[in-house]
Amino acid sequence: MAGYFAIFLVMFTLASGLIWLLDARLFAPKRRQQVEDAVAAAGGKLPEETIEQLTKEPWLAETARSIFPILAIITVLRSFLFEPFQIPSGSMMPTLLVGDFILVQKFAYDVKDPVFRKTLYRNNTPQHGDIAVFKYPEQPTLDYIKRIIGLPGDRIIYRDKQFFIEKACPAEQQGNCPGLEQVRYSFTSDGEFTQQGLPQRRYTEQFGDKQYDILITPQVPEQKQSYYRQATTAIDEWIVPEGHYFAVGDNRDNSRDSRFWGFVEEDLMVGKAVFIWMSFEFSDNPDRVLPRWIPVGVRFNRLGRLH
Structure with missing residues (x-):
């Protein structure tokens, strides 16, 4: 079994990737549908602020989308190429x-x-x-x-x-x-x-x-x-x-x-x-x-x- 940090890094990387994937596949389409329904209900016009509010990613999904590529690169580099030690x-x-x-x-x-x-x-x-x-x-x-x-x-x-x-x-x-x-x-x-x-x-x-x-x-x-x-x-x-x-x-x-x-x-x-x-x-x-x-x-x- 690997050290605790290696396990934590892999699990954190997988968790952030899964959150990003779930939001992109399940919740983002629902947010887009809400915008379309709201535009239709408003007669084809909706303020930009309202659209941004409806399409805004949750904090957790936005954070996962931002950090997953970085974590994935670090995990690959550290696991298979080079790892720093003190x-x-x-x-x-x-x-x-x-x-x-x-x-x-x-x-x-x-x-x-x-x-x-x-x-x-x-x-x-x-x-x-x-x-x-x-x-x-x-x-x-x-x-x-x-x-x-x-x-x-x-x-x-x-x-x-x-x-x-x-x-x-x-x-x-x-x-x-x-x-x-x-x-x-x-x-x-x-x-x-x-x-x-x-x-x-x-x-x-x-x-x-x-x-x-x-x-x-x-x-x-x-x-x-x-x-x-x-x-x-x-x-x-x-x-x-x-x-x-x-x-x-x-x-x-x-x-x-x-x-x-x-x-x-x-x-x-x-x-x-x-x-x-x-x-x-x-x-x-x-x-x-x-x-x-x-x-x-x-x-x-x-x-x-x-x-």
């Missing part, structure tokens, strides 16, 4: 910051209906390194955004704050498959970001043909005791089931992701994050007068395509 947390830092507004390409993966989320058209599937939006498996009314690390059939190990991946190997390639490979990263900077007062290190990670930055907090230990346990594998190892994906935040020590709650079903995928179209800066100063939800600036340098 980043509410720091789990994808430094790639995405709190206050970033992104566009998610809905048709990048399977196209689904906006209410029941049944697949209407089979398109592409998520790839390694994609930034994907999906319905949170533990509460499907919430949208989550993470980076896809594992595809169906991949074997994944997260050890000493590094990922090792053995990619799924098709049957026809058996005997010539790559083994376990480290997802390598290189040091970029130190101290630019903090996690609860602890300095974080910024690294550039290379995953296939994708390159992006991640954050690691050296003083925060791995939370292995909280990891999702999969039968027949080690505590820090997972094998992605068919039809599922393994999704992780770029802020590795400050992200609740597949390491903790498991895999993302294919049907829960919403789309691929492709563009930052606005980025607001907020102040953490406790002495500020304005509420914290009011931005103090715009980060124009962050606008652009996502990688």
